[in-house]
Amino acid sequence: MKDTPISFEVVSKKIKESNLEKLGNASIREIKKLVDQIEKETGEKFVRMEMGVPGLPAADVGVQAEIDALKKGVANTYPDIQGIPQLKKEASRFLKLFLNIDVNPEGCIPTVGSMQGSFAAFITTSRMYKEKDRILFLDPGFPVHKQQLKVLGQKWETFDVYEFRGEKLKAKIESYLSKGNIAAILYSNPNNPSWICFTDKELKIIAELADKYNVVVLEDLAYVAMDFRKDLYHPGVKPYQATAAHFTDNYIIFISCSKAFSYAGQRIGLMILSDKLYEKKCPDLKGFYSTDLFGRAMILGTVYALSAGVTHSAQYAVAAILKAANDGEFNFVDVVKEYGEKAKIMKKLFTGNGFYIVYDKDENDPIADGFYFTFAYPGFSGDQLLGEMIYYGISAISLAITGSERLEGIRACVSLVRREQFPDLENRLKKFHLDHPVD
Numbered sequence: 001m002k003d004t005p006i007s008f009e010v011v012s013k014k015i016k017e018s019n020l021e022k023l024g025n026a027s028i029r030e031i032k033k034l035v036d037q038i039e040k041e042t043g044e045k046f047v048r049m050e051m052g053v054p055g056l057p058a059a060d061v062g063v064q065a066e067i068d069a070l071k072k073g074v075a076n077t078y079p080d081i082q083g084i085p086q087l088k089k090e091a092s093r094f095l096k097l098f099l100n101i102d103v104n105p106e107g108c109i110p111t112v113g114s115m116q117g118s119f120a121a122f123i124t125t126s127r128m129y130k131e132k133d134r135i136l137f138l139d140p141g142f143p144v145h146k147q148q149l150k151v152l153g154q155k156w157e158t159f160d161v162y163e164f165r166g167e168k169l170k171a172k173i174e175s176y177l178s179k180g181n182i183a184a185i186l187y188s189n190p191n192n193p194s195w196i197c198f199t200d201k202e203l204k205i206i207a208e209l210a211d212k213y214n215v216v217v218l219e220d221l222a223y224v225a226m227d228f229r230k231d232l233y234h235p236g237v238k239p240y241q242a243t244a245a246h247f248t249d250n251y252i253i254f255i256s257c258s259k260a261f262s263y264a265g266q267r268i269g270l271m272i273l274s275d276k277l278y279e280k281k282c283p284d285l286k287g288f289y290s291t292d293l294f295g296r297a298m299i300l301g302t303v304y305a306l307s308a309g310v311t312h313s314a315q316y317a318v319a320a321i322l323k324a325a326n327d328g329e330f331n332f333v334d335v336v337k338e339y340g341e342k343a344k345i346m347k348k349l350f351t352g353n354g355f356y357i358v359y360d361k362d363e364n365d366p367i368a369d370g371f372y373f374t375f376a377y378p379g380f381s382g383d384q385l386l387g388e389m390i391y392y393g394i395s396a397i398s399l400a401i402t403g404s405e406r407l408e409g410i411r412a413c414v415s416l417v418r419r420e421q422f423p424d425l426e427n428r429l430k431k432f433h434l435d436h437p438v439d
């Protein structure tokens, strides 16, 4: 029986009962369930870093607008599939003011979370050209995207960008695109799980190759404006959110309202189709839709078939949130900056106790502090480390499920960890370090 911060006996029993063959392959929800059970039996609180859920209250301006809309009676009416006009208008303004890109409101479409946006994009982009039937992931990435393709029976290619930053990215991506079967490239920026952010040089490489090989860029801005190294809340003034859309007009951008506006519960996001892509004609689409126009196929074909639009009241909420942000009245970046500040402290606690950050650079710059970070400990695989840390009251997920090749790594999400827990975290990390001395 070992002396660990959380009862060795209970943790061992619960891991056994969970029937998980390898903790490293466990999904986020499976880890959550296991830790819930251990907490219940021991009465001890874990430092919970497994789930990427917002830890802040929902944007108030949104909640109020949604209540007002419900009281006005929008709940009994189907919303337009393409979104309510004021949301489309504010989304287009947001793109101009915070990304410095011009997009017609027509191409700004609400989706049921950005998850639905990616699902719709996978379906529609893979039908543009018969020969282009798969997605290329610039990994590590959000595991549910692969789950979406599994459900759809669609194919994908992937590589871990760790060894291919900067100029090296070009030859690597080209080795996939030159085969002629890639419909679209997906990456998140800032990245879940590693919080790397592609540099302008890298975004330009992605954009230029997408143009060269007629591939759609799927840019997942689930954490829009959350690269806290720069203050990105200056409507209409530099610096802007980095985006491949500065270098190509062949893109779909996904903006999630879950993290930037803490609006995860209402399941609403935005799918942005560039003007050029919206108008693009692809005869092969006719095999699946009544039109060969990409924008129409996407909205009146795919999005219609998936959910016939997005909850009416939630659209009013996001229209109000975006309007307030656009008008300079709601500094949402200031609110979520708390994640970056916590990450900075937590990373120090880890690195001060023998751990190291796995994805630690954007080309030559140190990585930003944000919603996630990745860590490892000498001599442990990610799977072993995850299992061992549970005895120390710390839960996270293995990078193995994210398409990362850094199998020693673990992803930590800072959102649910409260500042009052930092002393506990520090003590547990110290004990871990003591129990596992590094040469």
Ligand SMILES: Cc1ncc(COP(=O)(O)O)c(C=O)c1O
Residues within 6 Å of the ligand: 052, 112, 113, 114, 115, 116, 142, 188, 191, 192, 220, 222, 255, 256, 257, 258, 264, 268, 269
């Ligand atoms: C990279 C990434 N994309 C998409 C999503 C899903 O966002 P939404 O809640 O808007 O569906 C998440 C959520 O964690 C994410 O991390």
